[in-house]
Amino acid sequence: MIALTDFSFDFGGRRLYDKAQFHLKEGEKVALVGKNGTGKSTFLKILIGEYRLTEGYYSKPKHLTIGFLNQDLASLHFEQSIFEIALSAFETALKLQKEIKALYEQLEKNYSDELLITLEQKQIAFEAAGGNIMEQVTRQMLAGLGFPEEIQDKPYYTFSGGWRMRVLLTKMLLQKPDLLLLDEPTNHLDLPSLQWLEQYLLNFPNAFIIVSHDRYFLEKTTKRTVEIAFQKFHDYAGNYSFYLKEKAEREKIQQAAYKNQQEFIQQQEKFIERFKAKATKASQAQSKIKQLEKLERIQPIQKDNATIKLKFHIKQPSGVDVLHLDIQNKSYGDNTILKNSQISIRRSDKIGLIGANGLGKSTLLRIIHQTEPFIGKIQYGHNVIPAFFAQHQLEALNLQNTILQEFEYNILEKGEATVRSILGGFLFTGDDVEKKIQILSGGEKARVALAKTLLSNANFLLLDEPTNHLDINSIEILIQALQDYEGTYIVVSHDRFFLEKVTNKIWYIENQTLKEYPGNFMEFQEYQASKTPTVSNPKPQASPKTIPKNSLSFEENKKIRNDIKKIEKLITQLETDLEKIQNQYLAPEILTDYKKMQILQKEQNELEIKLLAYYQELEKLKNQVKA
Numbered sequence: 001m002i003a004l005t006d007f008s009f010d011f012g013g014r015r016l017y018d019k020a021q022f023h024l025k026e027g028e029k030v031a032l033v034g035k036n037g038t039g040k041s042t043f044l045k046i047l048i049g050e051y052r053l054t055e056g057y058y059s060k061p062k063h064l065t066i067g068f069l070n071q072d073l074a075s076l077h078f079e080q081s082i083f084e085i086a087l088s089a090f091e092t093a094l095k096l097q098k099e100i101k102a103l104y105e106q107l108e109k110n111y112s113d114e115l116l117i118t119l120e121q122k123q124i125a126f127e128a129a130g131g132n133i134m135e136q137v138t139r140q141m142l143a144g145l146g147f148p149e150e151i152q153d154k155p156y157y158t159f160s161g162g163w164r165m166r167v168l169l170t171k172m173l174l175q176k177p178d179l180l181l182l183d184e185p186t187n188h189l190d191l192p193s194l195q196w197l198e199q200y201l202l203n204f205p206n207a208f209i210i211v212s213h214d215r216y217f218l219e220k221t222t223k224r225t226v227e228i229a230f231q232k233f234h235d236y237a238g239n240y241s242f243y244l245k246e247k248a249e250r251e252k253i254q255q256a257a258y259k260n261q262q263e264f265i266q267q268q269e270k271f272i273e274r275f276k277a278k279a280t281k282a283s284q285a286q287s288k289i290k291q292l293e294k295l296e297r298i299q300p301i302q303k304d305n306a307t308i309k310l311k312f313h314i315k316q317p318s319g320v321d322v323l324h325l326d327i328q329n330k331s332y333g334d335n336t337i338l339k340n341s342q343i344s345i346r347r348s349d350k351i352g353l354i355g356a357n358g359l360g361k362s363t364l365l366r367i368i369h370q371t372e373p374f375i376g377k378i379q380y381g382h383n384v385i386p387a388f389f390a391q392h393q394l395e396a397l398n399l400q401n402t403i404l405q406e407f408e409y410n411i412l413e414k415g416e417a418t419v420r421s422i423l424g425g426f427l428f429t430g431d432d433v434e435k436k437i438q439i440l441s442g443g444e445k446a447r448v449a450l451a452k453t454l455l456s457n458a459n460f461l462l463l464d465e466p467t468n469h470l471d472i473n474s475i476e477i478l479i480q481a482l483q484d485y486e487g488t489y490i491v492v493s494h495d496r497f498f499l500e501k502v503t504n505k506i507w508y509i510e511n512q513t514l515k516e517y518p519g520n521f522m523e524f525q526e527y528q529a530s531k532t533p534t535v536s537n538p539k540p541q542a543s544p545k546t547i548p549k550n551s552l553s554f555e556e557n558k559k560i561r562n563d564i565k566k567i568e569k570l571i572t573q574l575e576t577d578l579e580k581i582q583n584q585y586l587a588p589e590i591l592t593d594y595k596k597m598q599i600l601q602k603e604q605n606e607l608e609i610k611l612l613a614y615y616q617e618l619e620k621l622k623n624q625v626k627a
Contacts, residue, residue, distance in 0.1 A: 001026045001064065001179070001207060002047070007056025011042060018231040019056075024179070029201075030209045031218040031240060034228035036443050036471045040211045043228070044068060044181045047209075067177035069169055069185055078156040082147060082167045085156050087138045089174035093131035096122055141170050144196040145189070146357060162188030162357075173200065180208035186217050187468060190357040191494050213472050215240055215497040251301045258298045268292055311425075312485045315457035319382030320347050322460055322488050323368065327514065330363065330374040337363055338374070341514035343507070345460075350482070351490040352503035352521055359509045361492045362390070365462050368490070387458030389449060389466055399438035403428055403448060406437060410455045419455070426451045443469040450478075461489035467498050496521060560621050567618045574614065578607050 003023045009016050016039035024030065032040050045051050046058070048068045078085055088094065103119045130137070142152050145166045156167060165188045172180065186194055194217065201208065201221045212218055218225075218240040225236040225243035236243040268288045276285040323345040330338040337360040345351065353361050366372035369388045380386075397406060404411075407419045423433055426447040437445065446469040453461065467475050475498060482489065482502045490507070493499055499521035506517040506524040517524045581604050 001028075002058070002060040004046075004053070004058045005056060007058065008054045009039070009042070009046065009051070010054045011039070011051075015054075015231060016042060017228070017233070020231065020233045022226065022233045024207060024209070026178075026207060027205065028207045028224055029222045030207075031222040031225045031243075032209050032211050032228070033218070033225060033240070033243070033472065035473055036441075038228040040228060041070065041183050044070070044183055044209065044211065047179075047181060061178075064179060065175075065177040066179045066181060067172040067175055068181040068183075069165070069172055070181075070183040071165070071187070076164070076168075080156055081153045082156050082159065083138065083142065083152040085167050086142055086170040086174060087134060089138070089171045090130055090134040093126055093129035093134050096126040096129060097131060100126060138170070138174060141174060142167075144193070144200070145170055146193045166193070169197075173204075176204075176206060178206050180204070180206065182208060182210045182212070184212055185210065186212055186214045186494065189494060191354060191496075192356050194494055213467065213470060213475060214495055215472060215475075216495075254298065255301050258300045261295075261298050265292060265295070312454055312461070312481055312487070313457055314459040314485075314487045315385060316383055316459065317486065318347055318384045318459045318488065321345075321381040322347055322349070322384055323381060324379045325368065325376070326378075327367065327374055327376040329376070330360070330367065330372075336512055338367075338509065338514060339512050343514055343516060345488060345490075347488055348486075349488050350502055350504045351507055352499045352505070353490055353492045353507045354494075354499070354521070354524075355509050360512075361509070362464055364509075364514065365390070365464055365490065365492065369462055384460050385456070385458045386460045386462060387453050387456040388462045388464075389453040390462075390464035397437045397445060397448060399436070401437050402434050403437065403440075404433040406448060407452070407455070410452075414455070422451055422455060441469075443471070443474075446470060447474075459487035461485070461487065461491075463489060463491040463493075465492055465494075467493055467495045560624055564618065564621050567614050567621070571614050571618065574607055574610060578604065581607070 001024050005021055006019050007022075008018050008020070022043075032043065034040055042051065045068075046053065048066055080088075100119065100122050103115060103122065107115050107119070126132070139149055139152060143149060146163075147166070156164065159167070169182075169185060185197065189197060194214075198217060198220050210218065210222060220239075222239050225238065225240055227234045227236070227243065227247070234247075236246050238246065268291070272285045272288050272292075276282060276289075321344065325341070325343050325345075327338045327341040329336065353364065355361055363372055365388070367374050368378070369386060370378065371388075403423065404416075404419070407423070411419050420433065423429070428435075428444075428447070428451075437448065440448065446466075450466065453463075466478065470478065475495070479498060479501045482491075491499075491502060503520045506519065506521060508515055508517070508524075517527060519527070
């Protein structure tokens with residue numbers, strides 16, 4: 001469908017891609033990954049023609065339609081209602097609707113068979129363009145993305161940037177372009193909307209490319225992963241977990257091949273050095289020199305060590321009881337947010353606060369931080385030192401300050417060397433700390449705000465969407481830091497991978513009341529699923545991973561057992577073949593012949609991939625016949 005060959009691109013005096021390759025077939029579902037700054041969003045802008053390649057070729061069909069959702073769209077201003085904005089996706093049907101109305105008006109004044117025939121043709125075209133269902137579909141999709149029908153006729157400009165992005169996403173999905181480009185589509189979605197979008201994309205018939213820091217979202221919606229690293233595009237024929245495993249395997253094979261080749265080169269160089277001056281061996285030495293000159297050199301694995309290094313220090317531990325909270329009522333005018341909620345926090349609680357947008361999560365954090373008035377009582381425990389990280393803190397940074405000036409108070413308290421060391425852990429090193437806040441990216445501002453939270457030495461953290469603007473690698477570092485943190489925290493996030501890794505309790509708001517589940521996020525999800533009744537079939541359903549033995553007939557069981565025997569034989573054969581290959585590595589003619597070594601390593605890799613697939617299939621079949 002599209003192809004970019006031997007392409008390079010320079011941006012701001014820096015080369016982002018160099019002689020890279022990328023292609024996309026119809027219907028492919030691609031995750032575009034890479035560290036911040038590698039050019040993921042820039043590449044999407046190249047695809048829509050906003051940027052032109054420095055070198056190389058970009059080919060695509062003439063009539064290819066592309067939909068591009070990016071954060072810049074939030075600044076657009078429209079007077080129409082959000083329903084009208086979303087409905088405008090049906091451009092052809094709306095145009096036909098106006099033409100049909102005009103034809104009716106003409107028929108009232110000047111009736112003719114010719115007008116009737118034209119009207120009939122227009123009505124058929126209107127129906128084919130989705131005109132009969134466009135309003136119903138638009139309202140349903142807006143509802144799916146968090147807009148109840150009673151607010152769908154409100155003006156677009158009255159909504160905040162995050163909600164505007166949802167409206168534009170709705171319009172784009174309704175347009176069903178040949179290629180959908182989504183740049184961080186989950187940033188402004190709550191969990192219900194996120195899950196709705198996942199389900200929609202699973203059934204989306206056309207191709208899409210997604211840039212996202214949400215691992216679960218990529219895992220569920222994509223089937224191919226392309227990583228931008230070291231100015232190249234590295235292709236993996238699977239979802240995100242496949243990419244991680246395959247990348248590690250590729251690097252292992254490449255590093256082994258590099259090591260073997262280096263040993264071979266050293267042996268040849270020793271021979272050349274020893275015999276190049278001897279008449280009897282000089283010709284052999286010259287031959288080896290030419291051989292080394294022609295040898296295609298394997299590159300060692302390049303490691304990008306630019307990852308943030310986080311460790312949240314605490315000045316002193318808090319008492320066992322961190323907080324007691326009694327909220328009798330919290331309202332904005334007639335809109336009640338929270339009522340009749342009593343809850344306590346104990347030392348080392350790792351709480352995930354979840355729920356749909358608008359239920360009061362951020363309000364609750366501000367109540368706990370004592371910056372939001374409410375009716376009720378809050379009591380902190382002994383030695384509790386709180387610190388609050390929220391998205392508004394990014395806006396509270398002084399844009400005229402340099403990064404170092406933003407930490408002036410911390411420098412006075414801890415010394416410049418300590419502050420510089422911590423900023424280095426957030427990838428602000430050397431002259432970087434002299435950059436003005438106003439020129440920093442969203443991700444860099446988030447890192448500055450996180451660094452200020454770290455320097456607080458707090459033992460009780462309130463974290464409101466801390467993963468926004470961070471790439472996947474940085475999120476994993478933050479996960480490790482929170483797992484090692486010796487204090488207590490509450491974190492608001494819609495990133496399910498993040499929540500699963502850092503929580504041991506879940507808070508959620510139901511019927512304006514704060515409730516607690518004593519387990520991590522995945523356990524809470526299972527608990528919620530068990531509470532949801534199945535209307536079509538009230539009987540307990542079998543887990544998708546296993547099928548009860550008594551649900552299979554005798555013939556079905558027999559067939560599965562025969563399949564198991566066949567796969568076990570194939571596994572035995574593959575393991576034997578692998579053992580033979582591993583024994584061949586020891587042969588002298590292999591150790592000194594790079595090309596033969598490369599062929600063997602390729603064969604081994606292919607066999608190991610097949611073996612893994614057979615093991616997975618075997619486990620699946622065994623689960624089906626398990627009692």
